[in-house]
Amino acid sequence: SVCPSQAHAPGTARMSCPFASAAAPPPAAAATGSDVHTITPLTGSMLSYGSYLKIDQLLQMQELESAKGGKKPAHDELLFIVIHQTYELWFKEILFEVDTFREAFMAQRIPERSMLKVVSGLHRVVEILKLLAQQITILDTMTPSGFMEFRDLLAPSSGFQSVQFRLLENKLGLKFANRVLYHNASYTVALSPEDRVKVEQSETEASLLELVQAWLERTPGLEESGFNFWQKFCDGVKGYLADQRKAADLTPDPVLAQQRHLECEKIESSFATLLDPEQHEACMERGERRLSHKAFQGAMMITLYCEEPRFHLPFEILRLLTEVDAQIMRWRHNHVIMVQRMIGSKIGTGGSSGYQYLRATVSDRYKVFLDFNNLTTFILPVKYRPVLDDITLHRLAVSDSA
Numbered sequence: 477s478v479c480p481s482q483a484h485a486p487g488t489a490r491m492s493c494p495f496a497s498a499a500a501p502p503p504a505a506a507a508t509g510s511d512v513h514t515i516t517p518l519t520g521s522m523l524s525y526g527s528y529l530k531i532d533q534l535l536q537m538q539e540l541e542s543a544k545g546g547k548k549p550a551h552d553e554l555l556f557i558v559i560h561q562t563y564e565l566w567f568k569e570i571l572f573e574v575d576t577f578r579e580a581f582m583a584q585r586i587p588e589r590s591m592l593k594v595v596s597g598l599h600r601v602v603e604i605l606k607l608l609a610q611q612i613t614i615l616d617t618m619t620p621s622g623f624m625e626f627r628d629l630l631a632p633s634s635g636f637q638s639v640q641f642r643l644l645e646n647k648l649g650l651k652f653a654n655r656v657l658y659h660n661a662s663y664t665v666a667l668s669p670e671d672r673v674k675v676e677q678s679e680t681e682a683s684l685l686e687l688v689q690a691w692l693e694r695t696p697g698l699e700e701s702g703f704n705f706w707q708k709f710c711d712g713v714k715g716y717l718a719d720q721r722k723a724a725d726l727t728p729d730p731v732l733a734q735q736r737h738l739e740c741e742k743i744e745s746s747f748a749t750l751l752d753p754e755q756h757e758a759c760m761e762r763g764e765r766r767l768s769h770k771a772f773q774g775a776m777m778i779t780l781y782c783e784e785p786r787f788h789l790p791f792e793i794l795r796l797l798t799e800v801d802a803q804i805m806r807w808r809h810n811h812v813i814m815v816q817r818m819i820g821s822k823i824g825t826g827g828s829s830g831y832q833y834l835r836a837t838v839s840d841r842y843k844v845f846l847d848f849n850n851l852t853t854f855i856l857p858v859k860y861r862p863v864l865d866d867i868t869l870h871r872l873a874v875s876d877s878a
Contacts, residue, residue: 537561541629550625552618559615560635566604567640573597574647574684581687584694591789598796605803612810616817623818636663639671646678648800649685654763654841656833685844688797689767695774696786696871697864706773708862713747716860750854767847779851780861784872797845808838 518524526532538557543549576597580590635641642663655663664672697703720743724736749755756772759765767775775794782791812834820831840846864872 540626542626550622552622553626555614555618556623556626559611562611563608564638564640566608567638567644570601570604571640571644571647573601574644578647578682578684578687581684581691582682586691588789591793595789595792595796598793598800602796602799602803605800605807609803609807609810612807612814616814618818620818627819634666636666637668637671639667639674642667642675643678646675647681647683649683649766649844650842651763652679656836658833685766688793689771692771692774692778693768695777695790697777697781697868698770698773703862703865703868705777705862709773709776709856710751712856712860712862713751713854716856717744717747746853763841765847765850766844772847775848775851776854780855781864781872784864784869786872794845794848794851798848801843801845801849805838805843808834808842812838 538554538561540549540553540557542553577594580586580594583590636658652662657663658666664675667675697705700707717740720740721737724733724740727733727736749759750772753769756765756769760768765772778787778790778794781787812831815834816831843849
């Protein structure tokens, strides 16, 4: 037989068929001189599109609660199931990628090739998360009354019980202390005993945030016996703050001068939380920062000198990790808006406070890589930044492990 995509007008190029069997032999010309392809019929033992993707099994996995007992199914329930099953498939892929990142960062020295794979994988995760945030708009095509046709049948199940999403949060580095309590108890109480074991085990494993932190602490240029970036950065901050105070002192307008002095005090207070290790530790205890003081120094150096060849990929990793946070937050926000539109302030099917609980998760406390966003608070004007010496310039010009 001839695939429709292979039919072509005289003098035009023939387009190969994407559905042609990989096992088919090369096309043989017919006795008439035509170039019709010969397709080998599939047998039960040959791999096909359907058998490879388990299509038959996949399409049998949408069991509508509203259709049980021979009842007429609620029209929107099939969409609801398909959307959430799709989420879980994408969560599986994201978890696979995150585990790959974690494995790469467990090494003491990370080859350039591994860094490139991490960057590529992070781009993939970001694009998937964008898709997941957009996918909620499909659920928005349901009407609240259409959802209510089957919502009560779903209790006590709840999206809160998504084991893969809880694993993702933990593997990225969300701390238990930053979570909103579920009925004044641990978030794991909503899970089955088997699932609870999986999730609690993930809390004991090194998270991506912890591994990235250890990697940042090894940033070249932080060594006190070498370039000693942090001491030079602190000196630059002192010069910057002194010039800001001097400019305020020389301001002729007393009202404007007072305003500038107040701004100087705020800037000095902000920098003090970074330069003073004890204040930085206090910020961590309050949940305002995630990284150790040494790791924050490494992130700052990578950000300031991102144009140096050796910092190209590390800077891209920091940028993409902030984008992962941003996209997850966008998904949470879209979810909250959709839930409010569908059920208002009703209690969730799993017993949570529903909209109120979800709204509490759309905050900085749920951002794992918050510090990378806040680095820009402490970026100095170029003239105050430490000037790289020849030895450090050479090190940062050489492709090596960061």
